[in-house]
Amino acid sequence: FQSFTRPTVEPPGPKGYPFFGVIFETDSKTLYKKLYEWTKQYGDIFQFQMLGKNFLSINSIDVLRDTFLQEPGATVSASRLPTFIGKYVLENYADLTFASPSLLWEKRRKCVHRLLHTYGEAKVSLENQVLQNLIHTKEMIRKTISKNVNPSEIVDEFILSTIEVLIIGRSFGKEGPLQPLLKLEHDLVNRLANPGSDALLSAAPFLRILPLPMSSVYRELKSIHQRFLDTLEMLSKEDCEKTGIYHTMKEALEERDENGKMWFTDKNISAVLVNITGAAYLTTRGTLLSAIHILAKRPELQKSLQREVDEVIGRGQEPKLSDQKNCPLMGAVVMETLRYISHVPVLILHATSQSTIIGGYYVEKDTVIVPNVWAMHHSEKYWDDPFSFKPERFLDREGQLLPATNPIRKRFAAFGLGKRSCIGEVFAKSRIFLFLSSLMQMATIAEPEGKPLPDLDPRNMVPGAALQPQEYDVRFLLR
Numbered sequence: 001f002q003s004f005t006r007p008t009v010e011p012p013g014p015k016g017y018p019f020f021g022v023i024f025e026t027d028s029k030t031l032y033k034k035l036y037e038w039t040k041q042y043g044d045i046f047q048f049q050m051l052g053k054n055f056l057s058i059n060s061i062d063v064l065r066d067t068f069l070q071e072p073g074a075t076v077s078a079s080r081l082p083t084f085i086g087k088y089v090l091e092n093y094a095d096l097t098f099a100s101p102s103l104l105w106e107k108r109r110k111c112v113h114r115l116l117h118t119y120g121e122a123k124v125s126l127e128n129q130v131l132q133n134l135i136h137t138k139e140m141i142r143k144t145i146s147k148n149v150n151p152s153e154i155v156d157e158f159i160l161s162t163i164e165v166l167i168i169g170r171s172f173g174k175e176g177p178l179q180p181l182l183k184l185e186h187d188l189v190n191r192l193a194n195p196g197s198d199a200l201l202s203a204a205p206f207l208r209i210l211p212l213p214m215s216s217v218y219r220e221l222k223s224i225h226q227r228f229l230d231t232l233e234m235l236s237k238e239d240c241e242k243t244g245i246y247h248t249m250k251e252a253l254e255e256r257d258e259n260g261k262m263w264f265t266d267k268n269i270s271a272v273l274v275n276i277t278g279a280a281y282l283t284t285r286g287t288l289l290s291a292i293h294i295l296a297k298r299p300e301l302q303k304s305l306q307r308e309v310d311e312v313i314g315r316g317q318e319p320k321l322s323d324q325k326n327c328p329l330m331g332a333v334v335m336e337t338l339r340y341i342s343h344v345p346v347l348i349l350h351a352t353s354q355s356t357i358i359g360g361y362y363v364e365k366d367t368v369i370v371p372n373v374w375a376m377h378h379s380e381k382y383w384d385d386p387f388s389f390k391p392e393r394f395l396d397r398e399g400q401l402l403p404a405t406n407p408i409r410k411r412f413a414a415f416g417l418g419k420r421s422c423i424g425e426v427f428a429k430s431r432i433f434l435f436l437s438s439l440m441q442m443a444t445i446a447e448p449e450g451k452p453l454p455d456l457d458p459r460n461m462v463p464g465a466a467l468q469p470q471e472y473d474v475r476f477l478l479r
């Protein structure tokens with residue numbers, strides 16, 4: 001790494017108490033809001049302490065791009081913190097999300113990333129399964145036509161079916177053997193990965209064997225995950241075509257690296273499946289439910305989307321993934337939804353593996369990096385009227401999506417950046433496209449009857465692993 005002269009100026013930041021730091025001033029669930037507030041006092045980059053750890057909050061997209069995309073910062077800042085879930089649930093960091101980088105991790109991440117990309121871009125053999133999901137979703141919507149309905153049940157079933165198809169090649173539906181386990185496992189992963197319980201269990205791992213509520217989450221997760229693995233193994237022997245990533249990962253068990261060693265083991269498969277069930281559901285759910293809410297308040301925008309969908313896909317056939325590139329307005333609506341809600345507000349926390357310089361400040365080894373993308377996406381310095389929903393920001397004069405090299409696109413970081421960026425981006429975006437374009441094909445989203453629908457305010461989302469919109473009703477009106 002480059003040698004550097006240690007700058008004398010430390011990053012500014014709130015003082016806090018010895019050891020406890022700012023813990024009494026913050027709530028881990030809404031940390032992004034507190035950090036956003038602190039930017040007004042301390043600027044875009046500042047430090048704070050909590051429970052004896054150093055944290056560095058980055059709130060500027062320019063500093064984040066310099067750090068995550070340029071060496072040496074890109075490598076130095078790509079580590080993760082040691083976590084209880086990583087050590088005790090994910091087979092001593094045999095996973096992708098909670099493990100810090102190593103050569104083997106890179107090889108496994110590349111492999112799973114490639115698989116998710118291929119599935120995102122429509123593996124031909126799965127097109128039929130995806131079509132079945134869409135037909136079922138449309139049937140569910142049709143049953144609610146013109147009535148006040150909370151759309152979360154429809155969205156949930158669609159997302160869980162897409163995860164089933166991704167993993168095992170087909171969906172067994174809401175009452176099938178996988179969806180209840182997927183939902184339960186997802187909930188348990190996110191409860192256990194909560195920074196509060198993780199910090200406590202990491203400091204005192206023996207607590208996991210005591211009869212405490214947080215230890216029962218750990219034990220239940222272990223047991224549900226084993227049931228999930230057993231069910232996958234049983235299904236893969238019975239009636240599934242060998243098209244899901246479970247089978248593809250199993251095939252990798254046969255491979256050997258250049259030293260003749262196994263580089264993908266059963267432990268890795270198990271841990272990667274926890275990562276996927278933990279990462280794929282709430283993120284996609286939050287995006288779809290927010291987009292439906294926003295569109296219900298924007299009938300003119302819906303008309304434009306319906307015009308685009310009618311021209312590109314037509315009214316009589318199901319959307320295909322290949323239609324996505326010809327629907328720039330839909331692309332812009334999805335991107336603006338992701339910017340507006342920024343529902344993975346501080347990404348997944350990074351940590352420095354070496355001391356380094358970030359944004360002109362000296363940063364110690366093992367500093368926790370908190371990239372506050374929520375603040376970046378709502379900065380008046382970079383976004384005109386950031387608390388307004390304006391998909392046209394992402395379109396050029398001809399109505400085409402701005403290229404990824406455009407300065408405005410470069411300010412967008414909902415999937416993170418660089419070495420730890422989301423490996424499910426293509427998969428998530430393509431499923432979101434399929435859902436929304438099917439919906440626009442068949443229905444118009446209207447406000448509910450008899451009770452007003454307030455505007456979706458990104459400052460008022462329900463906290464959690466990925467922020468969610470408040471519960472609401474809409475009506476679907478047949479076109």
Ligand code: HEM
Nearest residue numbers: 096097279280283284344347348415416420422423424428
């Ligand atoms: C709208 C949907 C989604 C959003 C907004 C999203 C966002 C993110 C973000 C912000 C990160 C952390 C980046 C960082 O730490 O710097 C991440 C990581 C990750 N995401 Fe997603 N994600 C989405 C959907 C998915 C899906 C569908 C999958 C899998 C099928 C997935 C799998 C992962 C994995 C495995 C990681 C960890 C990568 C690593 O640590 O190297 N995500 N995602």
